[in-house]
Amino acid sequence: MERERLEEEEAERRREAAAWPCPTCGRAVRPNDDWETRPTGSDCSVCTSIRKREQEDAAARAAEEAEEREEARRNGLFGFLR
Known part of the structure; x- marks a missing residue:
C-alpha cells in the first residue's frame, strides 16, 4: 500500500510539473485533463468550450x-407586396 501511494504521489508530481498556464485565462492545464490528450500550450477545457x-x-x-x-x-424589390 505504501508503494502504491508513493507511485501515485510521483505520478501527480509529474502531472503538475508538466502543467502550463492557459494562454487565454491563465488556469493551470495538465496534459491529460478531462481524459483527453492536450497539446502543450493549448487552452484549458473551459476556454476551448467557450471558443x-x-x-x-x-x-x-x-x-x-x-x-x-x-x-x-x-x-425582389417589391417582395413586400406578395
Missing part, C-alpha cells in the same frame, strides 16, 4: 443571414 460555442453561434448567425439575403433576392 467552440462562439464558433457554432457565429456559423448559425451567418447561415441565418445568408438565408435572409437569399429570401430578399427571391422576393
